[in-house]
Amino acid sequence: MLTIEEYASRDATGLAELVRSGEVQPSDVHEAGVKAVELANERLHASVEGPWKSPLDASAEGVFAGVPFVLKDLCCHAAGVPLHLGSRALSGGMVFDHDSELMARFRRAGLGAVGTTKIPEFALCPTTEPLLGGATLNPWDPAKSPGGSSGGSAALVAAGAVPIAHANDGAGSIRIPASHTGTVGLKPSRGRIPIGPNMQEAFYGNVAEFAITRTVRDAAALLDAVHGNMPGEKYGASVPARPYLEEMRTQRPPLRIAVCADSWSDRSVHPDVIRTMESTCQLLSDLGHHVETVAPKLDWEEFLAALTVTFCAGTAADVVPLGEALGVGLSPDLFEATTIACAEAGRAMTPIDLARAFSTNNTVSRTMAAFMTDWDILVTPTAITPPVALGTFNANDESITAQEWVRHVITPHPTCAVYNVTGAPAISLPLGTTGDGLPVGVQFGADIYREDLLLGLAAQLEQARPWADRRPALHVTNLWESS
Secondary structure (H helix, E strand, O other): OHHHHHOOOOOHHHHHHHHOOOOOHHHHHHHHHHHHHHHHHHOOOOOOOOOOOOOOOOOOOOOHHHHHEEEOOOOOOOOOEOOOOHHHHHOOOOOOOOOOOHHHHHHHOOEEEEOOOOHHEEEEEEEOOOOOOOOOOOOOEEEEOOOOHHHHHHHHHHHOOHHHHHHHEEEOHHHHHHHOOEEEEEOOOOOOOOOOHHHHOOOOOOOOOEEEOOHHHHHHHHHHHHOOOOOOOOOOOOOOOOHHHHOOOOOOOOOOEEOOOOOOOOOOHHHHHHHHHHHHHHHHHHOOEEEEEOOOOOOHHHHHHHHHHHHHHHHHHHHHHHHHHHOOOOOOOOOOOOOOHHHHHHHHHHHHHHHHHHHHHHHHHHHHHHHHOOOOOEEOOOOOOOEEEOOOOOOOOOOOOHHHOOOOOOOOOOOOHHHHHHHEEEEEEEEEEEEOOOOOEEEOOOOOOOOOHHHHHHHHHHHHHHOOOOOOOOOOOHHHHHH
């Protein structure tokens, strides 16, 4: 028997160790996990499918054997499990007869999926408030958003319902909810995690698959378990020299760390975010790293214009064929207003528009790569504000144009999308809190394929400023006591 407190106090590595030692049975862990997800869902509304009484089949020999897990309702899919993509157009679900490659790797790692988690419609929003199923709430403050688009996954991890949850990231969708829920959000390098076999890329290579975790060691162990090229993939990352868990524990010389706390736009950075950035810089210096305030020279408006093109063209490529296949077109009865606006804008774009956007993206990638020759890490706010109120991003506002929508959703998290365009890895760590106790994340970015540097530094920061004992008000242990 495993109590909710015992279950929720351990990360995935800790739970797997209990199972391997024989102290608990996998069925005990699963039972506690299902109960925890049920408790969290009653208050947070984070799930789409499940929780299931029996987990999906997974290896009993994997590194995370016996550990409960949830899947984001996008991209990575399990055979027989409906995908809804957060849209009323797919309220009945889209079912595959096979696993995606990443899902197969999750199974081999031993992760027992118990359900799927909510997203905004087609993951086009940095909050998780779809018309299909309603809003997911932030366990730190139910009046706040948990972020998006992986908001359902982040809410369940933060609330202690599961220690690891699948997530993906096209413009910050792993890192933004990690920042707003006090969790760890790693976006790996382009090509590090397979996205096939049903697609070669998503949003022109901007989307990366991975997960949200509570601890750095879980992120490293999971990356060890699921990384690597799949035959036929469009992109492939270089093979790491040694396991990421080993890299995480390796003593390294001091790093060259660049810091930029600017908003990169006409928006101001919230004082609590500035305070967190200042305390993080002091901590980095105290740990012996060389820290300077310096930033790459990027044209923000030019970058945003190019991102608007790929955002809208990518939306059109996904949504227009779906509407045609269903015989409904872009019906406002089935699609949210900003989805329609972006799809219509994307449908009107020309190959020349895309070519110009790709040229800008190339300039951004070359500029960032040149900048990183002098620096090991670039530190920025993950978001320029703490968690925002529900309703801040209204995806069904018919008055918003596609261009206005992209600016609205990207500007609060300006440096997140830079790493999607360049393909370089970035991680958000919960290193600060607001005056009223809400989490504030800090983003650390490295050169492409240098997840080893990110995980090593993240582990050092986690040890110096632990966050594992921080629990939100709507944590499953509190919910269990009050039930």
